Amino acid sequence: EVQLVESGGGLVKPGGSLRLSCAASGFTFSSYSMNWVRQAPGKGLEWVSSISSSSSYIYYADSVKGRFTISRDNAKNSLYLQMNSLRAEDTAVYYCARDKMAGPDAFDIWGQGTMVTVSS
Amino acid sequence: SSELTQDPAVSVALGQTVRITCQGDSLRSYYASWYQQKPGQAPVLVIYGKNNRPSGIPDRFSGSSSGNTASLTITGAQAEDEADYYCNSRDSSGNLGVFGGGTKLTVL
Numbered sequence: 001e002v003q004l005v006e007s008g009g010g011l012v013k014p015g016g017s018l019r020l021s022c023a024a025s026g027f028t029f030s031s032y033s034m035n036w037v038r039q040a041p042g043k044g045l046e047w048v049s050s051i052s053s054s055s056s057y058i059y060y061a062d063s064v065k066g067r068f069t070i071s072r073d074n075a076k077n078s079l080y081l082q083m084n085s086l087r088a089e090d091t092a093v094y095y096c097a098r099d100k101m102a103g104p105d106a107f108d109i110w111g112q113g114t115m116v117t118v119s120s
Numbered sequence: 121s122s123e124l125t126q127d128p129a130v131s132v133a134l135g136q137t138v139r140i141t142c143q144g145d146s147l148r149s150y151y152a153s154w155y156q157q158k159p160g161q162a163p164v165l166v167i168y169g170k171n172n173r174p175s176g177i178p179d180r181f182s183g184s185s186s187g188n189t190a191s192l193t194i195t196g197a198q199a200e201d202e203a204d205y206y207c208n209s210r211d212s213s214g215n216l217g218v219f220g221g222g223t224k225l226t227v228l
Contacts, residue, residue: 035217037163037217037219044204044206044219044220044221044222045155045157045163045206045208045219045222046219047208047216047217047218047219050217059215059216059217060216061216061217095162095163097163100168103168103169103172104151104153104168104169104170104172105150105151105153105168105208105209105210106153106165106168106169106208107153107155107163107165107208108165108168108174110162110163110164111162112162113162
């Protein structure tokens with residue numbers, strides 16, 4: 001079964017750090033670009049960051065650039081998001097999502113999400 | 121950067137047809153994809169590209185695009201289609217992702 005499972009969320013104080021992980025299974029992880037998408041409580045989806053299959057291309061939303069770092073370990077079938085200098089507005093459910101391999105862009109597989117709460 | 125604009129809420133009578141739209145300048149260059157999200161669940165891809173449905177998505181879901189507007193049409197809406205719908209595309213640079221604000225669909 002094709003699956004993405006996020007972990008690492010929790011409660012952190014403003015200015016703190018957190019590392020999210022996304023474990024992939026059921027497909028050749030190293031062949032796909034991956035993304036992080038977040039959703040603040042009661043709000044819409046926000047694209048956060050993407051990384052190409054070989055980590056050659058990495059992009060960030062302006063709202064997290066300079067604070068968050070996306071990475072991957074293809075040998076471990078895992079995607080990561082290092083989040084530093086966290087702010088209250090970073091409070092959200094964080095989803096990892098797979099890019100479709102071919103054809104038009106789309107996020108075809110999503111994890112169940114992990115909640116990050118930034119509060120003192 | 122680029123923005124995608126959606127109507128916040130739309131309603132449709134059971135069995136009728138509803139169109140949900142997404143507007144943005146980047147849609148002149150890039151296709152939109154559409155996601156259905158029910159409360160407490162992760163989003164699910166329902167339409168991508170010109171008009172492509174992933175396996176398992178009912179054929180009552182269809183997509184179209186004209187100029188700066190992409191549309192998701194549900195023909196014969198069912199009670200289970202009540203959900204939030206989000207469009208997604210790239211920004212004008214082609215490198216960053218962007219989502220619309222979402223449309224809450226109510227099936228009456």
